[in-house]
Structure formats: structure tokens, C-alpha cells
Amino acid sequence: MKFVAFERSTQGTGASRRLRNAGKVPGIVYGGEAQPQMIELDHNALWQAVKKEAFHASVLEMELNGQTSKVLLRDLQMHPVRQQILHVDFQRVSAKTRLHTKVPLHYKGEEESPAVKLGKALISPVLTEIEISCLPADLPEAIEVDLSKLEIGATLHLSDVALPKGVKPVLHGKNDPVLVTVVMPAASSESEDEAPAPAPAADQPTAE
Numbered sequence: 190m191k192f193v194a195f196e197r198s199t200q201g202t203g204a205s206r207r208l209r210n211a212g213k214v215p216g217i218v219y220g221g222e223a224q225p226q227m228i229e230l231d232h233n234a235l236w237q238a239v240k241k242e243a244f245h246a247s248v249l250e251m252e253l254n255g256q257t258s259k260v261l262l263r264d265l266q267m268h269p270v271r272q273q274i275l276h277v278d279f280q281r282v283s284a285k286t287r288l289h290t291k292v293p294l295h296y297k298g299e300e301e302s303p304a305v306k307l308g309k310a311l312i313s314p315v316l317t318e319i320e321i322s323c324l325p326a327d328l329p330e331a332i333e334v335d336l337s338k339l340e341i342g343a344t345l346h347l348s349d350v351a352l353p354k355g356v357k358p359v360l361h362g363k364n365d366p367v368l369v370t371v372v373m374p375a376a377s378s379e380s381e382d383e384a385p386a387p388a389p390a391a392d393q394p395t396a397e
Contacts, residue, residue, distance in 0.1 A: 190243055191250040191257075192234065194218070197227040205276070214274050218251065218260060221281035228253065228279075235274055239265060246292045248282060248325045259325060261290060282325050289359055292329055293318045294368065298337030304371045308341040311372045319347065319366075320359040327355030334368060345369045 197208075197215060205215045212232050219225035238244045244262060251260045264278035282288060294317055304310040319332070334350050346365045347358055360366070 190238065190241070190247065191252065192230065192238055194228040194230050194251050194253045196254060197229040200227055209273070209275070214277055216277035216279065218253075218258075218279040218281060221283060223281065226253075230277065232274060235277065236272070239274070242293060243330045246290070246328075247330045248328055249279070251279060259284075261288065284325055287322050287324055288328060289320065289322050290328070291318045291320045293331045295331045295333045296336055296369065297333060298335050299339075301337040302339040304339045304341045304343065308371075309374060310341055311374060312336060312339065312369055313372050314369050315367045320361070321352070321356050322359050323356045327353065329353050329356065332356075336369065339369070339371060341371060341373070343371050 194216070200215075208215050208229055209232070213229045214232050214235050216228045216230060217225055218228055248259050248261060250257050259282050260279040261282055262277070263280045264276075265274060266276040267273070268275055294314075296312075296314060299305055299312050302312070305312060321332075332350070332352065334345070336345070339345060345368045347360075347368060348365045350368065352358065
């Protein structure tokens with residue numbers, strides 16, 4: 190994805206407020222061999238971009254002063270009430286330097302799994318994203334997780350998923366985190382086998 194940024198010469202609370210009133214978003218780009226640089230972006234264009242998942246989990250091309258560089262979105266500050274972006278941070282990336290970033294997990298095949306199809310179980314995601322390490326060229330927009338083989342009573346761990354080439358998980362002390370669990374629905378309070386017995390027939394009057 191590509192976007193256009195503009196050099197920002199002023200800083201401070203007052204300057205940022207004026208930018209926002211003019212439909213701009215203050216930001217900064219840092220990392221690499223260059224010094225951190227203050228930037229500004231068009232709010233409407235940025236608002237449309239952040240709605241796309243790829244903008245949060247892929248290497249972006251930023252055009253600034255006629256030059257294009259590769260960056261990652263690192264922080265996005267939102268207004269607590271209004272639909273407004275207050276500030277944005279980007280990090281420059283190098284083709285030869287490994288990245289540490291989070292990518293979303295896309296689960297598929299749930300309805301075809303034995304757990305759901307035969308056992309009427311519920312599959313409950315535990316994680317919706319994971320942190321990974323990879324070179325920029327190997328960064329996936331998302332990691333697909335196939336649930337079509339999931340059995341009743343099973344638990345899917347990260348080690349059960351084949352990660353894309355060049356991608357390694359960043360575990361932070363967790364050896365093998367759980368991705369999804371299989372949950373059986375609560376049993377009905379009264380099953381057919383436990384239906385109450387019919388009431389006994391009333392005594393018939395006897396003939397005299």
C-alpha cells in the first residue's frame with residue numbers, strides 16, 4: 190500500500206491542534222540511519238487507509254518530498270469520542286533487517302471440522318494475532334489457520350500451524366500458546382431420554 194506524507198516544520202500542542210482543524214494528522218517517522226522526521230498526512234485519506242487490515246500488518250510505501258521509503262505503522266492515536274486520528278507513528282524498515290511486528294490470524298474451515306460438523310461443538314479463538322519476526326519481503330498480511338481437521342476435545346497450539354517461509358514466532362516466554370479451543374455446548378436441561386413419565390390414568394368406575 191502507498192500513501193503520501195508531507196514534511197511538517199512546526200510542533201507542539203498548538204501547532205498540532207491547528208493541523209487537525211485543517212483536516213491534517215500530525216505524525217513522525219523514525220528508524221533506520223536517518224533522523225526522526227515530523228510529518229503530516231491528509232486525515233480523510235489516512236482514515237480510509239486505516240480501515241484496511243493490510244495497512245496495519247504490511248510494509249507500506251511512503252512518499253515524502255518526492256522520495257519513496259518503506260515503513261511500518263507503529264502507533265495510531267484515536268480521539269476517545271470522535272472518529273478522528275490524533276497522531277500517527279511510522280518506522281522505517283530496511284530490506285536486510287528483520288522486523289518484529291504483529292499479524293492477524295485468519296481462521297478458516299471451522300464449519301467443515303469434525304468438532305462442528307459431527308459434534309456440534311463451538312470453536313473459541315483464544316488469539317486473534319501473533320507477534321512474528323521476519324525480513325520485510327517475507328512479511329505476510331495475515332496468517333491463515335486451517336480448522337477443518339479439528340476434532341472434539343482438541344486444542345490447537347501455535348506449533349500445529351505451518352508458518353509462512355521466513356517467518357518465526359516471537360513467544361515472550363510462552364513455549365506454545367493456544368490459538369483455539371473446542372467447547373461443547375451446554376447440555377439441555379431436559380433431554381428426550383429424561384422426559385417425565387406420563388401421568389397414570391385415572392381409576393375407571395366399576396360396574397355394580
